[in-house]
Amino acid sequence: MASKQIRVIQFGLGPIGAGVARAVAARRNLQIVGAVDIDPAKVGKDVGQFIGLERALGVKISDDATDTLKRRADVVMHCTSSSLATVEPELAAILRARHNIVSTCEELSMPESTPGGAKIAKRLDALAKKYGVTVLGTGINPGFMMDTLPLVLTGVCQEVKNIRVHRVVDASKRRKPLQAKIGTGLTVEAFKQKAGKSIRHVGLTQSIALIARALGWRLDKIEETIEPVVASQPVKTEFYDVAPGLVTGVEQFGYGIRDGQRVIELHLRMCVDAGESVDETWIDGTPSIHSVVTGVHGDLSTAAVATNCVRRVVATAPGLVTMTDIPIVSAG
Amino acid sequence: MASKQIRVIQFGLGPIGAGVARAVAARRNLQIVGAVDIDPAKVGKDVGQFIGLERALGVKISDDATDTLKRRADVVMHCTSSSLATVEPELAAILRARHNIVSTCEELSMPESTPGGAKIAKRLDALAKKYGVTVLGTGINPGFMMDTLPLVLTGVCQEVKNIRVHRVVDASKRRKPLQAKIGTGLTVEAFKQKAGKSIRHVGLTQSIALIARALGWRLDKIEETIEPVVASQPVKTEFYDVAPGLVTGVEQFGYGIRDGQRVIELHLRMCVDAGESVDETWIDGTPSIHSVVTGVHGDLSTAAVATNCVRRVVATAPGLVTMTDIPIVSAG
Numbered sequence: 062m063a064s065k066q067i068r069v070i071q072f073g074l075g076p077i078g079a080g081v082a083r084a085v086a087a088r089r090n091l092q093i094v095g096a097v098d099i100d101p102a103k104v105g106k107d108v109g110q111f112i113g114l115e116r117a118l119g120v121k122i123s124d125d126a127t128d129t130l131k132r133r134a135d136v137v138m139h140c141t142s143s144s145l146a147t148v149e150p151e152l153a154a155i156l157r158a159r160h161n162i163v164s165t166c167e168e169l170s171m172p173e174s175t176p177g178g179a180k181i182a183k184r185l186d187a188l189a190k191k192y193g194v195t196v197l198g199t200g201i202n203p204g205f206m207m208d209t210l211p212l213v214l215t216g217v218c219q220e221v222k223n224i225r226v227h228r229v230v231d232a233s234k235r236r237k238p239l240q241a242k243i244g245t246g247l248t249v250e251a252f253k254q255k256a257g258k259s260i261r262h263v264g265l266t267q268s269i270a271l272i273a274r275a276l277g278w279r280l281d282k283i284e285e286t287i288e289p290v291v292a293s294q295p296v297k298t299e300f301y302d303v304a305p306g307l308v309t310g311v312e313q314f315g316y317g318i319r320d321g322q323r324v325i326e327l328h329l330r331m332c333v334d335a336g337e338s339v340d341e342t343w344i345d346g347t348p349s350i351h352s353v354v355t356g357v358h359g360d361l362s363t364a365a366v367a368t369n370c371v372r373r374v375v376a377t378a379p380g381l382v383t384m385t386d387i388p389i390v391s392a393g
Numbered sequence: 394m395a396s397k398q399i400r401v402i403q404f405g406l407g408p409i410g411a412g413v414a415r416a417v418a419a420r421r422n423l424q425i426v427g428a429v430d431i432d433p434a435k436v437g438k439d440v441g442q443f444i445g446l447e448r449a450l451g452v453k454i455s456d457d458a459t460d461t462l463k464r465r466a467d468v469v470m471h472c473t474s475s476s477l478a479t480v481e482p483e484l485a486a487i488l489r490a491r492h493n494i495v496s497t498c499e500e501l502s503m504p505e506s507t508p509g510g511a512k513i514a515k516r517l518d519a520l521a522k523k524y525g526v527t528v529l530g531t532g533i534n535p536g537f538m539m540d541t542l543p544l545v546l547t548g549v550c551q552e553v554k555n556i557r558v559h560r561v562v563d564a565s566k567r568r569k570p571l572q573a574k575i576g577t578g579l580t581v582e583a584f585k586q587k588a589g590k591s592i593r594h595v596g597l598t599q600s601i602a603l604i605a606r607a608l609g610w611r612l613d614k615i616e617e618t619i620e621p622v623v624a625s626q627p628v629k630t631e632f633y634d635v636a637p638g639l640v641t642g643v644e645q646f647g648y649g650i651r652d653g654q655r656v657i658e659l660h661l662r663m664c665v666d667a668g669e670s671v672d673e674t675w676i677d678g679t680p681s682i683h684s685v686v687t688g689v690h691g692d693l694s695t696a697a698v699a700t701n702c703v704r705r706v707v708a709t710a711p712g713l714v715t716m717t718d719i720p721i722v723s724a725g
Contacts, residue, residue, distance in 0.1 A: 084551045205549060213545050214686070215724035216701050217537060217694040219416045276725035277422075346724070347697075348690040354546070356682040362549040365679075369548050389721055392547035392678070393608035 067371060068134040070095035070160065072151065074103055074122060076236045077165050078140035079112045080364035085138060086114055091371060095129040096122045126151070130158035135375050138367060139164035143263040145175050149185070152196060156188045162196040163370050165363060167263040169198025170208075171383055174270030174283065186381035195377045199370050199384055201363040202228065203264035206354070207327050208271045209384045211342045214350050221276060221346040223324050226268075230331040230359055231338045232310055237300045239359075243310040243331050244289060246301040252289040252308045261287055265315030265327045272325055273317050275385045280324075284316045290332040298333050309334045366390065399703060400466040402427035402492065404483065406435055406454060408568045409497050410472035411444045412696035417470060418446055423703060427461040428454045458483070462490035467707050470699060471496035475595040477507050481517070484528060488520045494528040495702050497695060499595040501530025502540075503715055506602030506615065518713035527709045531702050531716055533695040534560065535596035538686070539659050540603045541716045543674045546682050553608060553678040555656050558600075562663040562691055563670045564642055569632045571691075575642040575663050576621060578633040584621040584640045593619055597647030597659045604657055605649050607717045612656075616648045622664040630665050641666045698722065 069091050071082045078098070085091045086109065096108040101124070103111060109118030123129050130137070137160045142148050145168035152169075155162050168175040172182035189196050198204070207226045215221050232240055244252045244260045252260060266283050273280045289308040296303040303309050310332020317325030340357055344350040373387040384390070401423050403414045410430070417423045418441065428440040433456070435443060441450030455461045462469070469492045474480050477500035484501075487494050500507040504514035521528050530536070539558045547553050564572055576584045576592045584592060598615050605612045621640040628635040635641050642664020649657030672689055676682040705719040716722070 087551060201549060209548075209721060210545065212723040213542065213721050216541075216722040217533060217689050217697050218724045219419060219693060219697040219700065221724045275721075275723045278725070344688075348688050348693050350686065350688040352684060352686045354682065354684045356676075356680050357549050358680040361551060361680050365549050365551040368551065384721070385723070386720055388718055389541060389545050389607075389716070390548040391544040391607045391717070392550045392553045393610070 065090070067091050067136060067375060068094045069371070070097065070129060070132065070134045070137045071108065072097045072126070072137050072139045072155065073141035074098040074111065075140065076238060076360070077363060078138070080360050081138045081140055081165070081367050082108060082112045084364040084368040086112065086118065088368065091368070093118055093120055094134050095132045096120055097124070097126045097129050098122050099124050126154060130155060130160065134160050136161040136163060136371050139166065143167040145169055145172055145178050145181050149181050152185055153188055156185070156192050156194060156196065159192045159194055161194045161374050163367050163374050164196065164198050165200045165367055166198050167200065167203055168267060170200065170203040170264065171267035171271040172198070172381070174266050182381055189381055190379045193379045195374050195379055196381050197370055197374050197383070197387065199366055201357065201359060201366055203267040204384055205366050206340045206357060207265070208268035211344070212272055212275050212385065214342055214352055215276065215344055215346070217350060218344060218346040218348065221344055223345040224272060225326045225343040227328045227341040229335050229339045230329070231335045232331050233298050233333040235359060240298060240300055240333060244308045245298070245310060245333050246303050247308045249289050249291060249308060256287045260311065262311060262313055262329055262331060265313060265329065268327055269315050269317040269325050271383060271385060278319055278324060281318045281320070284318065286314045288312045290330065292334060296334045301333065303333065365392070397422070399423050399468060399707060400426045401703070402429065402461060402464065402466045402469045403440065404429045404458070404469050404471045404487065405473035406430040406443065407472065408570060408692070409695060410470070412692050413470045413472055413497070413699050414440060414444045416696040416700040418444065418450065420700065423700070425450055425452055426466050427464045428452055429456070429458045429461050430454050431456050458486060462487060462492065466492050468493040468495060468703050471498065475499040477501055477504055477510050477513050481513050484517055485520055488517070488524050488526055488528065491524045491526055493526045493706050495699050495706050496528065496530050497532045497699055498530050499532065499535055500599060502532065502535040502596065503599035503603040504530070504713070506598050514713055521713055522711045525711050527706050527711055528713050529702055529706050529715070529719065531698055533689065533691060533698055535599040536716055537698050538672045538689060539597070540600035543676070544604055544607050544717065546674055546684055547608065547676055547678070549682060550676060550678040550680065553676055555677040556604060557658045557675040559660045559673045561667050561671045562661070563667045564663050565630050565665040567691060572630060572632055572665060576640045577630070577642060577665050578635050579640045581621050581623060581640060588619045592643065594643060594645055594661055594663060597645060597661065600659055601647050601649040601657045603715060603717060610651055610656065613650045613652070616650065618646045620644045622662065624666060628666045633665065635665065697724070
């Protein structure tokens, strides 16, 4: 449905933001009209050249968000932080400038499940409605592989008793900050000190809450665990040499517990010695369903999901929405 | 989101309609308040007892559609025919009675792709808007496994060049009319006389058109082929004994052609010697994606999809919609 041209402001040009900007620039029906980043090394550069296009886009990266947000635009692609509390002022400023938002902020994908998030969600929803625009948090995970896709698969079930999702992410070819974020090269002791703080994939709680809400399940609680994956033999990436006994990544579990039972189980293994990436879902229900998806690429696919959401968010009624509130997101 | 009680009229109680009614009756938030069928053998029976529940529902099957449609209801589950032209008067009567519609009419899933369907779609859309209700055609296929799910999977792609879907349906345990509809037990010659007329799965064209529209692809044309699957050894079902050389089912291909290339290829093999049912999708794109889904059950899952659509259709703005116009359909 590539029809009307949609004007886009890119807010945040870290690795994810740059990837989103590349995906946006590749679409004929999307046009980048502004770009914001606070990094002095990026400010003043043409955004097209900065993200590695062969052509300039005629749009300079600015550190003046207020000024950039004054431009006429349909949507802001917001890619700055995982933390809802951190991004709230940024999102509020964008909403006041009357722009729709697609954000890769993990905690925004299901804000009510984040501690303190319900109040922030209420404020953002009110602000979005006041200014007649829509705000969505999305990405590949949370936002798609461990919540939206399993939910879509339940569409063929008359009844669902239990959902398990297993996601293996090969981090060996990914960007350095991601390899660092999962603890690559640390000792197990250093990992345990940082685990749950600087080392953690954010999103399992949000995915579980989104699944439970869509299925009408009231959960007693959501639990998360995090453990290191430890090298049994030497592992080498572009950025790290990991000796046996050191950490190659994270193994996280998330559990949605209802009436004392683990009714939702998410398992994420993200490490530099993971082997092939795979996304697997088991639905215990009527009928029971099993799915195996291969080929998903963390960085390319996060940018894809965010970009593919644009036309849905622009067309959706004002307010704070989740992936279960908008029509299915497809390429194009 | 099992919240407000939704009142349902079941329109049509053939095998699919009865399956849908069973799925509806099993949901706490759905209540059957009326049932219509023209078969004298069914009229006057309690719908609960007719569909095999242990309890009566206190709702008698009526052959008086006009009278039944006068009841207060939120949605009509419509399950009578694959043919859009055949069902138009029924749908029009339901819309005039101001009821939302979820229909398993295959050609309604993407009516514009059916010969003569564009005009019917326009009339139904106008009528739905006039009376402030919504009408959707859905099911497992068309409606889900060969269109909605592949489209959802493209959500993780920045670009899509080609989509192939392969669906194998084990018909050996299915109802007799379905085994008959796919030509089970016929000679190849008899099959070829009936192929494309009484013997044919309806839906590949609709699925291709739905995929193409969602991806913004203008197709030159859509082509379908149909061939018999022939037994190489004796095959026995509850209803048929198929000798070697006789037909066990259908093999259908559908092609969406763009700029001379087959950019969408759907392959459906439905026979009584198919082995395990499986749904497989290949997306050639950035990145390329492969998915394998097992466990989908034709009858249970068609009823599931239709029932799971109810709350979406009730909540959606008036008009004729498709599966790509409503929020993701999940159980619950």
